[in-house]
Amino acid sequence: FLRYAKKNKPFGKTISIGRQDLDVSQSAIKSFFGSGLSYKQDKYIDNLLLDYFGASSIDSVDISDYEQASIIHDMNLPLSDAMHCCYDTVIDGGSLEHIYNLPQALKNCSLLCRPGGQIIHILPAINQCGHGFWQFSPELFFSIYSQKNGYKETEIILINLFDKKNWYLVNKQKKGDRLELNSSEPLYLLVKSKKVNESNYEDIN
Numbered sequence: 001f002l003r004y005a006k007k008n009k010p011f012g013k014t015i016s017i018g019r020q021d022l023d024v025s026q027s028a029i030k031s032f033f034g035s036g037l038s039y040k041q042d043k044y045i046d047n048l049l050l051d052y053f054g055a056s057s058i059d060s061v062d063i064s065d066y067e068q069a070s071i072i073h074d075m076n077l078p079l080s081d082a083m084h085c086c087y088d089t090v091i092d093g094g095s096l097e098h099i100y101n102l103p104q105a106l107k108n109c110s111l112l113c114r115p116g117g118q119i120i121h122i123l124p125a126i127n128q129c130g131h132g133f134w135q136f137s138p139e140l141f142f143s144i145y146s147q148k149n150g151y152k153e154t155e156i157i158l159i160n161l162f163d164k165k166n167w168y169l170v171n172k173q174k175k176g177d178r179l180e181l182n183s184s185e186p187l188y189l190l191v192k193s194k195k196v197n198e199s200n201y202e203d204i205n
Helices: 026-033 046-052 102-112 138-144
Strands: 012-017 055-062 087-092 113-126 151-160 167-169 187-195
Touching (some): 012 102, 055 087, 102 113, 138 187
Parallel strands (some): 087 113
16 A cells, blocks of 8 residues: 555655554565565565665654654644644554544644645444454544545545455545445455645634
């Protein structure tokens, strides 16, 4: 999904919510990118983003320094003004479901991203009870990352964790309709959106 999100432009100045582990095998990385034998697997995704995604720098924000995040901040709480609009790419690779104050965490993701940048989420949708505080619906992200809220090119893809081949593009529901998804297997949402301009987040609905 990160490769798909990179299609339009390099990641530039990048921040991840939590320091992201690299849970892909070295052989798979070489297959994806055609990288030579000199490639060495890292615990975290930082060097991969720098080498293959056009990231110019990598920060990570976390509540503690146990994984040596570069910024120590509790995402349940507001960001300092100095962190607003600093990043071209904001990656939430499975962190927001572990943050209790979800509205504030979503607001923080939006504030971290500068106009023209993109926000990426990879989050549990269904059948992940106990994995974190939250499971997510497409309506949430279609509502937040809407044109009236200063976003465009919002895409949501549904994946089954047991199906390595098929992705499903979620179409935005018509006003008044429900977008109901059911499954006996764990599903995840892959979300990406481009921030067009700085909106007043307090008015986002």
